[in-house]
Structures are given as structure tokens and as C-alpha cells.
Amino acid sequence: MSWKRFARDLHDGRIEQICILSDVERMESQVEELKQLVTDGADALSAKSKKDRFDEQSWDSLKSSPLYEVLREYKDVLPDGIPAELPQDKGVQHENDLVPGTKYCVTRQ
Template structure:
């Protein structure tokens, strides 16, 4: 048995028509507002809708290596405020989108002129040889460790106070006695450490003895009074590194 009244179906149908009419009216209002906006712009504000296109050289990774490709961007951000106001995504979502293939390209804004200058300098160093590149790298690292480069450090004053600990030039004499003597108290009956390293060739032993004898005559080393001590130094390896050594 139906409980619908005589005019219920008609009212329900009328309701559907009313919603569709509302939707049409909303779309009509949007289209009218869009037309009015276009008319307003055409009256003298066309510059606001002008599209700027910038062509960039993008370094992309392909199967054959790195290649530069041209990319056109419409209305790219040009100010620092525009770049910093771009939407930010979390690194988790970025990694997920990159893994899923949603991200096709990654662009890193950089200074083109600076990159060109650095590339030219690198080419010149490579052309001069590996030795020149290594020498320039060492010079840059040395300059970064100068006193002038440390002026911006909050520890600059403390470092200057103890600048005699690591002088720029190796002194030809022993450091000044600071009045602090380090002693090691051994338990009575303790034997000296007599563990020796593997035996060295005779020519190496002679070279080591001559080295420390020359340092002793120059006043840079003195006889240790510690119960156990050994001269410690580093020997240059063929690969360019250093090997820790003790003269037992």
C-alpha cells in the first residue's frame, strides 16, 4: 500500500527541476561575471592578462648522460618574495610522488652567470692538470682557515687568545713551559710496556733515527721522562694518505 499523496510525485519532480535551474542560474551568473571582467579588461586593463614566457636551459639526466634542454615557463616567479611564497610540500610526500612518477622534472633555480664562470674555471683547471687542481683546492682550504676568515666566528676571540698553540709557522724551538706537568701514576709493581710493532727495514729505522736526531739538535724535541712514551709521527703513503707510526 502506497502512502504517497496525490501530488507527491509531482512535487518531487518539481524539486529536481528546481535544483537544475539553480545550477544553470549559477553557471549563467559565472559566465556573465566572466564576460563583464573581459569587457573591463578590454577597456584599458589588458596589461594585467599579458602572459610572459621565459625560456630556460634545464640540465636533465638521460640514458646517455646529462643534457641541456629548453623549457618554456609561463609567468615564472621573478622576485624572491614570489619564490619563497610558493607552496611547500613535505619531503615524505615529495619522495612518494617522485617514486610514483607524479614528478617529471626537478628544477633548481641558480645564477646562470655564476655557473658559467665556475664551469670555465673548472675547465681551465682540468686542462692544466690534476696537480694544478689539487694545488688550487689546497690553497682554497688554506685560505678558509686563515684568521681573516674566522673573524665572523663567535669563537674568534678565544682562538686568538690561544693562537700560540697552533702557530702559522713551525717554531725552531720548544714551546714555552706553561707550568703544567702531566704525570702518570703507576700501580707499584707495574711493568713497562715492551710491546713492539712489526720490525722495520734497517734503512727505515736509520731514517727515523736521523729525523729525530735532527729535531733534537734543532731543539724541537726533548727526551721524555714518562715511564712509557714513544715518538709519534705519520708516514706518507703511496696513495697520498698518512700512516700512524710510533718509534718504539
């Protein structure tokens, strides 16, 4: 059975039940490997001192980065300081027709 036919039959309700066979031992070993990777990563991060992480983000390390020239080209895009609060809502509403002639879409925040 092709995947397209399987998906169509599943969607149309012709297939009532699916049984998935899995290799539990293999899955358990993969879980253990992932746990080991996570704990090793946490140990490696805690082994780095705060000063080392700060030094990696210094201006000198940025200048040695291959992205330095691109960042200099677009340096006027972002402000020098971080604003203390969000800008005031101007009440501007936008309407974009994703498909011409369709009804509007309402999003709630």
C-alpha cells in the first residue's frame, strides 16, 4: 500500500485501527544515549567559567568572526541602546489577502 493511499484511507475512515510495532530495546538504548549527551553537555557548560563565556562574546572575538564585515555594513539597523519599554501601540491594523477574494482572518493576542 502506498503512503498516499494509506493517508487517504485513514482520512476517509476506511482504516479503523493502526498497530505500530517497534523495537523497544533499541529505543531504550537511544534514550540512554540522549540522557548521557544531555548530562555531558551540562557538565561541559558548567565547566566553562563565566569569564570564558564573556570573553567569547567580546569585541575582539567578534572582529575575528567571518560575519564581522556584514555586521558592520548593517550597523545602522539596530539601535545602540536597548529601550526601557515597548513602543506605544499606534492602533494600525493591517489586512493582507493571502489568496485574493478570501475572507479575513482574525487573530487574537
